Amino acid sequence: MQIEQIYPFVLVILFAVAAGVVGSFAYMKRMLLASDVISHLALPGLGIAFLLKYNPLTGGAISLFLGTLLIWRIQQRSGLGIDATVGIVFAASLAIGAAVTPNEDLLEALFGASQRLSFIALLIGSAAVFVVLLSIFRLKHQLALSVFSPDLAAATGVRVSRLDLYFLLLFSLTVLVGLRFMGALLGSALIIVPAATANQLTSKMSDFVIASCAASVLSVSLGWTLNLLLLHSSTPGPSIAIVSALLFGASLLKKI
């Protein structure tokens, strides 16, 4: 086995750790709907990049970044009815992406692929994960206060709107790292589901974040192996998402 073959697995595990941590705060911030849309926002960029035969991840990154700013603006003006607006952005980005993506590339754009990974790509991906983890570690107290009460956080000196933007950008960066494995449709699955699983099992914030990470890493390892040994699909995304959903199902049993 060549060393290059390990690169995708290393990155997907790192992605799982970042997704577990970011997901636990996204869960507490009750921004699951908005965050689900964020991963879909990569789709128009992916599609245009496929069309122009350009690096799809760069295209995805650009439309993700622009889309994140858009979602942030919408959140700022929540009086407009955030549910409806987010729903519209969701439908529009999915439609634009599906319309512009060449047919043969559509499946990869939607569900990801476990293509080969260069050493440089591994380095960039790892650096992104490092940035996400370090930032969340530094922001954890501010985030904890803002999920409890934005007003009390602001009265304590937290700049809530800036914090929201920063968090959304970290969220997008995490989605971007996982995009090649999970695709635009399942991009946020690993951010949302493990956090929901962890919430069933823990009550303290630190336990919650660790459990979310553990559920995420477990989903990825089991899903990846399942795909490699049994399903032989071109992408591990669906099997990873299925395992994470099964783990959530198992966590529900605890309460019964």
Added chain:
Amino acid sequence: MSTILSVENLHVAFGSRIIIDGLTFSVNAGDSLAIIGPNGSGKTALFRALLGLIPYTGAIHWANGVRPAYVPQQVAADRQLPLTVKDLLQSKSRLLHLPVAEVELVSAQTGLTQDIIDSRIGILSGGQFQKVLIAFALLGHPDVVLFDEPTASLDDLSEEHVYELLHSLQKEQGFTTLLVSHDLSIVYRYATLVLCLNKTKPCLGPPREILTPQMLEELYSAPSKYYQHIHNHRKG
């Protein structure tokens, strides 16, 4: 006594609806200011403006270095939130770089038992939750504490208990309080100064001057007419 807060010609509006229209008052250090007025007279809006949470025009001056703390009427926190009381208090303590012992100190002062400290915030009773909010506000020794109807969701006994606690903490620590309350007996007992808000003419003075039957009728007259109207309408 030194002025800790001065407000000049404050205007707050939500869209085209004017909530506060040219309010001017000041508060001295050590004062206990009660803010009364009918529903919709802008009591909560005033607090939110003082804390810089909503846009306003006019001037709000806090004395140098003063950071007001806030006990809100309610916190719409998700009951499923995986946060314990300890998580919450520690987060504030770390953000303000307070000594480690501070959380324990404030918990003891506000009567939070270890059991409560280790609980998820979602499972607390109304009274326990209110104590947590007070402990949260008192972390970091604020010079001013803004209480927005701290007992709105409590029964009479718990209410009495919370006010006793507030009063003894204030005597002990000497912070200035701004209190929104509907309960005039509480205002009479604890306030040194009363600010009444209404659409026509705000008034400011010691409780014995403000809390007269005549003043109160003037203050609350607008809403009672409003209710009368609805009542008649239903009959017809």
